[in-house]
Amino acid sequence: MHRERFYTLSASCPDRVGIVARVSGFISSHQGWILETALHAQPPDEDEDVGRYFMRIEIRADSLPFMLAELRERFQPIAAEFGMDWKITDSAVKKRVVILVSQQEHCLYDLLARWQSRELDVEIPCVISNHETFRGFVEWHGIPFHHVPVAPDNKTAACAEMRRIFEEARGDAMVLARYMQIISPELCAACPGRILNIHHSFLPSFVGARPYHQAWAKGVKLIGATCHYVTAELDQGPIIEQDVIRIDHSDTVADMVRYGKDIEKTVLARGLRYHLEDRVLLHGNKTIVFR
Amino acid sequence: MHRERFYTLSASCPDRVGIVARVSGFISSHQGWILETALHAQPPDEDEDVGRYFMRIEIRADSLPFMLAELRERFQPIAAEFGMDWKITDSAVKKRVVILVSQQEHCLYDLLARWQSRELDVEIPCVISNHETFRGFVEWHGIPFHHVPVAPDNKTAACAEMRRIFEEARGDAMVLARYMQIISPELCAACPGRILNIHHSFLPSFVGARPYHQAWAKGVKLIGATCHYVTAELDQGPIIEQDVIRIDHSDTVADMVRYGKDIEKTVLARGLRYHLEDRVLLHGNKTIVFR
Amino acid sequence: MHRERFYTLSASCPDRVGIVARVSGFISSHQGWILETALHAQPPDEDEDVGRYFMRIEIRADSLPFMLAELRERFQPIAAEFGMDWKITDSAVKKRVVILVSQQEHCLYDLLARWQSRELDVEIPCVISNHETFRGFVEWHGIPFHHVPVAPDNKTAACAEMRRIFEEARGDAMVLARYMQIISPELCAACPGRILNIHHSFLPSFVGARPYHQAWAKGVKLIGATCHYVTAELDQGPIIEQDVIRIDHSDTVADMVRYGKDIEKTVLARGLRYHLEDRVLLHGNKTIVFR
Amino acid sequence: MHRERFYTLSASCPDRVGIVARVSGFISSHQGWILETALHAQPPDEDEDVGRYFMRIEIRADSLPFMLAELRERFQPIAAEFGMDWKITDSAVKKRVVILVSQQEHCLYDLLARWQSRELDVEIPCVISNHETFRGFVEWHGIPFHHVPVAPDNKTAACAEMRRIFEEARGDAMVLARYMQIISPELCAACPGRILNIHHSFLPSFVGARPYHQAWAKGVKLIGATCHYVTAELDQGPIIEQDVIRIDHSDTVADMVRYGKDIEKTVLARGLRYHLEDRVLLHGNKTIVFR
Numbered sequence A, B, C, D: 001m002h003r004e005r006f007y008t009l010s011a012s013c014p015d016r017v018g019i020v021a022r023v024s025g026f027i028s029s030h031q032g033w034i035l036e037t038a039l040h041a042q043p044p045d046e047d048e049d050v051g052r053y054f055m056r057i058e059i060r061a062d063s064l065p066f067m068l069a070e071l072r073e074r075f076q077p078i079a080a081e082f083g084m085d086w087k088i089t090d091s092a093v094k095k096r097v098v099i100l101v102s103q104q105e106h107c108l109y110d111l112l113a114r115w116q117s118r119e120l121d122v123e124i125p126c127v128i129s130n131h132e133t134f135r136g137f138v139e140w141h142g143i144p145f146h147h148v149p150v151a152p153d154n155k156t157a158a159c160a161e162m163r164r165i166f167e168e169a170r171g172d173a174m175v176l177a178r179y180m181q182i183i184s185p186e187l188c189a190a191c192p193g194r195i196l197n198i199h200h201s202f203l204p205s206f207v208g209a210r211p212y213h214q215a216w217a218k219g220v221k222l223i224g225a226t227c228h229y230v231t232a233e234l235d236q237g238p239i240i241e242q243d244v245i246r247i248d249h250s251d252t253v254a255d256m257v258r259y260g261k262d263i264e265k266t267v268l269a270r271g272l273r274y275h276l277e278d279r280v281l282l283h284g285n286k287t288i289v290f291r
Helices: A019-029 A068-082 A106-116 A135-140 A155-168 A185-190 A211-218 A253-276 B019-029 B068-082 B106-116 B135-140 B155-168 B185-190 B211-218 B253-276 C019-029 C068-082 C106-116 C135-140 C155-168 C185-190 C211-218 C253-276 D019-029 D068-082 D106-116 D135-140 D155-168 D185-190 D211-218 D253-276
Strands: A006-014 A034-042 A052-060 A085-090 A097-101 A127-129 A145-147 A173-176 A195-199 A222-229 A239-246 A280-283 A286-289 B006-014 B034-042 B052-060 B085-090 B097-101 B127-129 B145-147 B173-176 B195-199 B222-229 B239-246 B280-283 B286-289 C006-014 C034-042 C052-060 C085-090 C097-101 C127-129 C145-147 C173-176 C195-199 C222-229 C239-246 C280-283 C286-289 D006-014 D034-042 D052-060 D085-090 D097-101 D127-129 D145-147 D173-176 D195-199 D222-229 D239-246 D280-283 D286-289
Touching: A006 A019, A006 A068, A006 A280, A019 A034, A019 A052, A019 A068, A019 D019, A034 D034, A052 A280, A068 A085, A097 A106, A097 A155, A106 A135, A106 A253, A106 C106, A127 A155, A135 A145, A135 C135, A155 A185, A173 A253, A195 A253, A211 A253, A222 A253, A222 B239, A239 A253, A239 A286, A239 B222, A253 A280, A253 C253, B006 B019, B006 B068, B006 B280, B019 B034, B019 B052, B019 B068, B019 C019, B034 C034, B052 B280, B068 B085, B097 B106, B097 B155, B106 B135, B106 B253, B106 D106, B127 B155, B135 B145, B135 D135, B155 B185, B173 B253, B195 B253, B211 B253, B222 B253, B239 B253, B239 B286, B253 B280, B253 D253, C006 C019, C006 C068, C006 C280, C019 C034, C019 C052, C019 C068, C052 C280, C068 C085, C097 C106, C097 C155, C106 C135, C106 C253, C127 C155, C135 C145, C155 C185, C173 C253, C195 C253, C211 C253, C222 C253, C222 D239, C239 C253, C239 C286, C239 D222, C253 C280, D006 D019, D006 D068, D006 D280, D019 D034, D019 D052, D019 D068, D052 D280, D068 D085, D097 D106, D097 D155, D106 D135, D106 D253, D127 D155, D135 D145, D155 D185, D173 D253, D195 D253, D211 D253, D222 D253, D239 D253, D239 D286, D253 D280
Parallel strands: A097 A127, A097 A173, A127 A145, A173 A195, B097 B127, B097 B173, B127 B145, B173 B195, C097 C127, C097 C173, C127 C145, C173 C195, D097 D127, D097 D173, D127 D145, D173 D195
Antiparallel strands: A006 A052, A006 A085, A034 A052, A195 A222, A222 A239, A280 A286, B006 B052, B006 B085, B034 B052, B195 B222, B222 B239, B280 B286, C006 C052, C006 C085, C034 C052, C195 C222, C222 C239, C280 C286, D006 D052, D006 D085, D034 D052, D195 D222, D222 D239, D280 D286
């Protein structure tokens, strides 16, 4: 966490012999000091010929004899050789997180507390909401607040406006912190793998509206929450993190809503941290999460 | 657990003023010593006028001046007055549990270990299986073993035979301990609220076959198991108990199967204990579980 | 939660025949409508002759033909007959919670978010801190903030001042929301069963300072938090609620601190809710918690 | 699990640049196919100059052009260069597990069920017990059973006899499956890191005898179990795995014992699997567990 500056290389490529040797050989040839390594070989599915290899490596910045730009340049041929999807990020460059919120405070308060304490060490260039409810609270923290009203007949325009704000803010992640509106397909398509939602059920159970009511009607003994990337298909994006909490017959829907909040904020915060620390790699509609 | 003999009164009725007063007044008027009381008032649903009241009371047998038959007789007018569904059971009369198993051993070993140690203080009049696999193991424990083969063209007959064995054994509960065949509607109808199944997913997710494959394909971060009463509608009966276990991207379907077993046997054992101790009361397709 | 007004009777007394009958008979004789009942018979310890009975009953206020004062007056003879420790509270009278905080924000933000949303439906007459850090944040919420500095040579005086503020605020509960100073024996003695602390370990493990360092040194695989009543003996007061979270070898002390915060705020909020809803009854140095 | 044959290299050494590059370069230079890699860099403690590096790598056996003996021979110079503690094991050579048991069956049944299903793919050359209780059950499984009585005056001799049996059986692990006797310092010293115990508390809480009684007296809200290596200091050996389960005020010591069994057997089975798959590396009195 509060360590020396480091670069994070995250990459995936078709699996074959020699990937780790090549990458770690490159790093050590420049005396790069590895702080943390996570590797995963995903075997091929039944209809695939070759598996896929995933990696995430943290290298201490001051151990390398060159800067980030040159690191990227020098790594490029290796990436090309193995056909990698890859990126290298710099811990000294704070990620920029735009928060979307409606009228429930628990996730917003939770994220801002983490931001205040630098546990969540990011920039929050702004908060966007379809209500004015939290303007005062957000602005007290010195964070700009944008009210983008949403009505049945302006959803596409509202999403376009949010996209404009997000791009102007140079956001790295858009977090739907119990934002109760559906995101337009255009916005989803513009920011693949960058919009995170917290859904108040243990997906794939109880997709859509009023999941706690669905859970109550079904009589389940645990309820949950799911942090996932938003895609055009409602509540079907890649799952990043989930958790559950025990309930019983004496709990009403209102009780579930209350318990659920504790799970929602924790699961969202965990999923967001994994995302911001480049611990989440996509594999089709699933995620590799290097915790 | 290993206490003095007691009677367990479990009952439900339309909610109104005075139920507890009437019942506890009756008990105390005979100097009955209450060991444990659990009560639950379920408010009416939106389409109902009146809620429903559930109770479970353990009374020390030797504190009452009469035997069980007279207790039932004397309680009958109160039950009638409140329109109760009710029963009174005697801890000195061991419940009789018939176990159904196929070719997976984890739930069978687990149940027999609990039975050996008297943690599960029941009679096991027999084990039924569609395979011969566990005959030796079961018979070593001194428990009769019935092989009832199931083929695509004899399912109804096989279920009829199992029903015959269950009735002859005077079974109180039929436990599907990873029994991999579907129970006929006739058998379900003959034993409502007495057949318990362990399903290897966190229902309502992943109904039906190969739930771990479904979970793997979806990329969920937790897998679960569900103990429920068997009804004619596959995997839709009232849920008694559930639990989950964390997995991650590195876990294969085989790993999930392995982790899942630990959850399955624990959830089944818990659900069965609740059932045998008359802690489960039905309310439509849901359960009240007085743990 | 957001229900009709109700009275909560909580009581304990030596166990004997007829307690429930007498209490529920009294309530039903006045047509009192019981919303929720929890009962517990604690058997006698080895060195005791008689066990103890605990109860908590919620009665709908408008179902009774008299007001709270008369309810208490009419119940008094029954309480005397059974030798009860008892109280009756009114859901319409909000509890008053004074929060003590030092320089960590997670519990403070969490409690204020719950208060904002009325999930925590209390008055917060003031926040007290030994630092000025959160004055702005607290005052923004319209809550008075008292700075009571603590130095090695003024601890007793500081605690006396906090007691004065608490009494002036007519506080029902004093919550140490990661307040990093030891409370004086005088203050403990003045408010028995009303001061709640969140300790950042799974007590009784790692009593005292720097529990996460202790946990790291020991190599435990789970860390926890404990909400307990404060008594004069450090970290030894009755435990109200606990929970844990999994860690592994790769987690540093700083990681544990971060994970621990999520457990601390949840466990504190749960313990506080149990306390405020009169769900916690004391039994020696242990608690009965009617969840 | 049920995969192709593979070799597992597990090693630790002082941390420095180039470890992974050297090891993975060696493997890939022989076209070795890596199935799974886990790496951990432990930063130096305050009183240390250099950290320690831990690794575990699975290599498909048939991808290498030589056999295990030659692999070890060729790896030896690298290990020497980095000052490694290391070993390479072969998945085709089953580990040999000797089980010690007293009079409680839950862990024994659980381990044998896993062994029957090949989930636990080991040889069990024998079971040792200080009682005759489980001779029939063990022998029914075709496993030799040794009765080694323990009395206050023969403890050392009994442990010497168990050591003789263990060595004769060429055991890789000795598992105390709720074996209720203390192991002699001589036996501990003879098998460092090879004797696993399951302790029925969440260590370091409740060391020694009757931990559930201690937990009950303290009023904790969760109880646990700990799998650890046995050392001469009672209940102080390196912790491999832990877990907990929720209890409440209504649970007696007997209830805790019952709940605890479910945790004990699961935690023991997990810890044992980690050990047998060479996933546990020692670091002083702590463990690195590459799950």
